[in-house]
Amino acid sequence: MTNYLSYGLGAIGSICIHGLVLSVLLIPGNGDTQAIVIQPQYINSKLVELAPKKKVVVPKRTKEDTAEKKRERQRRLDASKAKAKAKTNADALKKKKADLDRKERERLALEQDKLERERLEELQRQELAAEFAQTLAEEQSLISAQEDEVAANSYRQLISQRLSENWSRPPSARRGMETLIRLQLVPTGRVVGVTILTSSGDSAFDRSVEQAAFKAAPFVELQQMAPSLFEKKFRQVDVSFSPLDLRL
Amino acid sequence: MNEENLSILSLIVNASLPVQAVMGILFIASVMSWIMIVQRGIFLSQAQNNFKDFEDTFWSGVDLAQYYQELTQKAKDIGISDGIENVFRAGFREFNRLSHSDKADPDAVMEGTDRAMRVALSREDEKLGVNLPFLANVASVSPYIGLLGTVWGIMDTVRGLGMMQQATLAAVAPGISEALIPTAMGLFAAIPAVIAYNRYAAKVEGINTSYETFSDEFSSILHRQVYSK
Numbered sequence: 001m002t003n004y005l006s007y008g009l010g011a012i013g014s015i016c017i018h019g020l021v022l023s024v025l026l027i028p029g030n031g032d033t034q035a036i037v038i039q040p041q042y043i044n045s046k047l048v049e050l051a052p053k054k055k056v057v058v059p060k061r062t063k064e065d066t067a068e069k070k071r072e073r074q075r076r077l078d079a080s081k082a083k084a085k086a087k088t089n090a091d092a093l094k095k096k097k098a099d100l101d102r103k104e105r106e107r108l109a110l111e112q113d114k115l116e117r118e119r120l121e122e123l124q125r126q127e128l129a130a131e132f133a134q135t136l137a138e139e140q141s142l143i144s145a146q147e148d149e150v151a152a153n154s155y156r157q158l159i160s161q162r163l164s165e166n167w168s169r170p171p172s173a174r175r176g177m178e179t180l181i182r183l184q185l186v187p188t189g190r191v192v193g194v195t196i197l198t199s200s201g202d203s204a205f206d207r208s209v210e211q212a213a214f215k216a217a218p219f220v221e222l223q224q225m226a227p228s229l230f231e232k233k234f235r236q237v238d239v240s241f242s243p244l245d246l247r248l
Numbered sequence: 249m250n251e252e253n254l255s256i257l258s259l260i261v262n263a264s265l266p267v268q269a270v271m272g273i274l275f276i277a278s279v280m281s282w283i284m285i286v287q288r289g290i291f292l293s294q295a296q297n298n299f300k301d302f303e304d305t306f307w308s309g310v311d312l313a314q315y316y317q318e319l320t321q322k323a324k325d326i327g328i329s330d331g332i333e334n335v336f337r338a339g340f341r342e343f344n345r346l347s348h349s350d351k352a353d354p355d356a357v358m359e360g361t362d363r364a365m366r367v368a369l370s371r372e373d374e375k376l377g378v379n380l381p382f383l384a385n386v387a388s389v390s391p392y393i394g395l396l397g398t399v400w401g402i403m404d405t406v407r408g409l410g411m412m413q414q415a416t417l418a419a420v421a422p423g424i425s426e427a428l429i430p431t432a433m434g435l436f437a438a439i440p441a442v443i444a445y446n447r448y449a450a451k452v453e454g455i456n457t458s459y460e461t462f463s464d465e466f467s468s469i470l471h472r473q474v475y476s477k
Contacts, residue, residue, distance in 0.1 A: 003328075006290040007283065014282030018275075021436075026257045193418065 069113075073106070151225070152233045158221055159183075159237060167212035169243055170204040177202060178242040179209045185237060187230055189219035197238065209241045259426040264404055270397030270430045274390055278437035281386040284379045285444040292451045295376065298331045299458055306336070306462075316340045331372060335463050338368035343470050354474040361470055365463045372459060376452045380445060387441035394434020401427025 080095075177200040184193035194213045199206050222234060260271065305315065319337055323329035329337075342364035346357040405423025412419055 003291075006287045006294075009290060010283040010286035013286040014279050017282055018279055 069109070076102075148229055148232075151229060155222065155225060155234065156237075159216075159219060160239070162216040162219065163212055163239060163241075166215040167241065168208060170202075170208050172202050172204050173208075173243050174202075175243060177205055178240055179206050180238060180240045181209055181213060183213055183237045183239060185219070185222065185230075185234055187223065187225075187227065189222040191217045191219075198240075212241070213239070256429070259422065259429060263426050263429070264401065267397045267401045267404075267426065267430060270393055270400070271433055274393055274397075274430065274433040274437050277386050277390050277393075278433070281383055281437060281441045281444075284383055285440060288379055288383075288444070288448050292376065292448060292455065295331050295455055296451070298333070299455065299462075302332050302336070303462065312340065330375065332459055332462055334372060335365050335368040335459060336466060339365040339463065339466055339470070347474065357474050358467070358471055362467055365467065369456075369459055369463055373452075373456055376455055380448055380452065383441045383445040383448070387438050387445050390437040390441070391431070391434045394431040394437075397430025397434075398427045401430070 080098075178198065179196060179200040180198035182193075182195040182197050183191050184195070186192055191213055194210050196206055196210070222230065225234065260268070263271070316337060319329070319333050323333070323337070339361050343357065343361040346352060346360045402424060405420055405427060408423065409420055
């Protein structure tokens with residue numbers, strides 16, 4: 001009884017150990033390789049959107065306010081006119097007094113309105129300043145975080161440029177073909193291996209891509225790179241070649 | 249195809265048939281040997297614990313006849329009994345039978361008891377040593393099997409190299425990398441097996457010695473009883 005149990009335990013333990021080892025060995029590590037896309041050279045234009053201009057809402061609002069006020073006044077005037085028409089001239093004195101009163105009130109209202117507008121404008125300014133400070137801080141953190149990425153990108157650019165310079169497409173190249181290769185680099189900049197990850201299906205095209213990689217070979221500029229960055233991003237570099245400019 | 253994780257799998261898949269066969273054998277050997285390692289580990293530590301418990305009870309001054317009954321009952325209930333209990337029961341049973349017969353010659357009684365215990369001892373020894381030869385086999389043979397696979401793989405690679413126009417490193421590297429995998433697997437199978445075999449062999453030796461010591465002690469107790477009549 002216990003014998004069978006211990007054999008079962010042994011089998012489970014054995015399978016666990018082997019499964020672990022196999023999974024460690026065989027599951028492909030996600031190497032931090034970012035594919036570089038090689039296309040025949042042309043300049044990419046890109047619409048750069050600056051920070052959107054803040055629309056100043058306050059003046060508009062105050063204008064609206066005054067329009068409202070005007071309308072209001074008109075309405076009130078109309079009403080009072082109607083009233084005046086309805087009433088006799090005997091009320092003229094009274095009306096004059098009322099008019100005076102109203103004018104005084106309007107003046108006060110206008111003054112208040114002006115004050116309010118000023119306050120709003122002040123608030124707006126503060127808000128803008130705060131926003132500006134925040135964007136600045138964000139920018140700063142982004143810069144420090146992306147410094148590596150920027151450096152890596154510049155090297156990628158370099159590699160891609162050199163590869164595209166050295167790439168001579170075969171006549172059989174067609175639009176829509178794509179070959180993804182993986183370059184194995186060493187810190188001196190030499191290419192020690194080229195693996196075709198995704199073939200285009202055309203062997204001549206694939207060969208031309210491989211030749212381009214070897215022709216462009218010593219990327220001596222990589223020697224200046226920080227070793228950690230190289231290990232992280234440039235031990236293996238994936239490059240995709242595709243002739244997007246062809247019309248065929 | 250350099251030493252990259254993904255390509256280990258592809259190397260194994262693309263390997264030639266003999267190399268693949270070797271790798272399969274080694275993998276199975278490794279799995280089996282780990283089964284044995286775990287199973288033996290459990291069994292031997294159980295045997296050690298049982299022996300300790302048994303000795304504690306035995307020397308605690310329990311009535312031997314009663315203890316014998318108990319153990320026999322337990323063995324009947326469970327269906328199997330292992331270890332030192334079997335030695336004790338075999339000796340005690342034989343002793344009782346012989347000493348209750350009419351013409352009980354003390355020498356004959358002792359001789360019979362000792363023989364019975366010796367038989368039980370060698371049975372237990374066998375039980376302890378089960379599967380250890382397999383571990384020893386895996387430990388000693390699997391590196392050779394791995395080497396065979398490697399040699400075969402390199403042979404293939406070099407032969408292929410002869411057919412090529414230019415001998416580049418890139419042309420041989422994948423083949424050699426593929427050929428080296430069987431050696432790695434052989435070592436992977438052998439190392440745990442060697443360690444386990446040495447360890448378990450020493451353990452079995454120790455347990456056997458303590459069984460023998462116990463049987464001698466027990467025999468001397470019976471001896472005293474026989475001659476004090």
